[in-house]
Amino acid sequence: MTRTCAFGPLTVSYDERVLAPRPWTFEQSRWAAELAADAAPGPVLELCAGAGHIGLAAAVLADRDLVQVEADPIAARYARDNAGSAGWGGRVQVRVARLESALDPQELFALILADPPYLPSREIERWPEDPQTAIDGGTDGLELIKQCLAVAAEHLTADGQLLLQVAGPPQVDQVRDLLAAAPAVALLHRASRVVDPERAIMLIGRR
DSSP states (O other): OOEEEEETTEEEEEOTTSOOOOGGGHHHHHHHHHHHTTSOSSOEEEESOTTSHHHHHHHHHHTOOEEEEESOHHHHHHHHHHHHHTTOGGGEEEEESOGGGSSOTTOOEEEEEEOOOOBOGGGGGGOTTSOHHHHBOOTTSOHHHHHHHHHHHHHEEEEEEEEEEESHHHHHHHHHHHHHHOGGGOEEEEEEEEEETTEEEEEEEEO
């Protein structure tokens, strides 16, 4: 059964097969809109888009076009529907694809958003109502985060920025260590906004 909820400037539709929007994640949309005000022209890119609400809210607030990548066709359908309901259907492109194959090599973005599955597999039982594929980040919770970082390294402009959701300050430290250990990736943690002990947003740019 389709449900709806308010999310910033949007009314978002989804069902039990899709990760329900979390109100706190609007902070990522708000921060993205702030960054977009000073970013180079062009569309925003959202990875692991789910029902599309985070990137769509950012795009609406910033008056930007949007490219969304989502592997699950059900979530992608909701992302398209939500864009249409917001009057943004003509400005949103939803690609049903895996992260590593969704973009052409020459595509570059000044702003990328990502809310990947980031829970270690052993912890997903804490959230029995959530679709497993939307929250399971592999053994250490970093599997999809690493993929998002790889995409950002290939597709950010020279002064581009990535806003990445992670599982609170401990995972901020893990991601910071990942970047420090892989200088070839050429990405650097610039700032974080901590929502609570289990939720945070990282701002990552090029070195």
